[in-house]
Amino acid sequence: MWTSRMLTMIEKELMTAADIHAFGIEIVCKQLQEAEWVVESADVFADPMTEPQIVGHKDGEIGFFVVRTAMYPDRGRIEGEEVFQTQVRHAGAHGASCYFASVSIANSEGKTEEDMSVPVKGVAYHVAFDGLVKMALPEPGTAENAKDESSMVN
Numbered sequence: 001m002w003t004s005r006m007l008t009m010i011e012k013e014l015m016t017a018a019d020i021h022a023f024g025i026e027i028v029c030k031q032l033q034e035a036e037w038v039v040e041s042a043d044v045f046a047d048p049m050t051e052p053q054i055v056g057h058k059d060g061e062i063g064f065f066v067v068r069t070a071m072y073p074d075r076g077r078i079e080g081e082e083v084f085q086t087q088v089r090h091a092g093a094h095g096a097s098c099y100f101a102s103v104s105i106a107n108s109e110g111k112t113e114e115d116m117s118v119p120v121k122g123v124a125y126h127v128a129f130d131g132l133v134k135m136a137l138p139e140p141g142t143a144e145n146a147k148d149e150s151s152m153v154n
Helices: 004-011 017-034 081-093 143-149
Strands: 038-042 054-058 061-071 097-107 125-135
Touching: 017 038, 017 054, 017 061, 017 097, 017 125, 061 081, 081 097, 081 125
Parallel strands: 061 097
Antiparallel strands: 038 054, 054 061, 097 125
């Protein structure tokens, strides 16, 4: 059910899924730079199924960063085991480590849970980003470890 406050927010221009995705990439880029990574590229149009959204390096390590952003109360998640494996293999083929960044944003003008989930352009947002999760495929014979390492996968 829509509240009058939500209807007022919706009258403003809403962020698209692409806007939300780009915002998450921007957030992660800033976090990487603060952690002294050199961001070589950030591509909001990279194919999310096969390519990293951010490529960077630090201390001789190349990092491929897979970013997923969702509106509160959801968290960004990888779209399944096949995407997880494809991303890790792609990074490995380029001599890079693969990292996952899950981002959640909440409309800071929201007074209720529903209000916080409305993606209005031009307002401030609360950001939930708990850092990077290194993505790796389990060694052969350790299939049980795959569940632990891919806990952010849908």
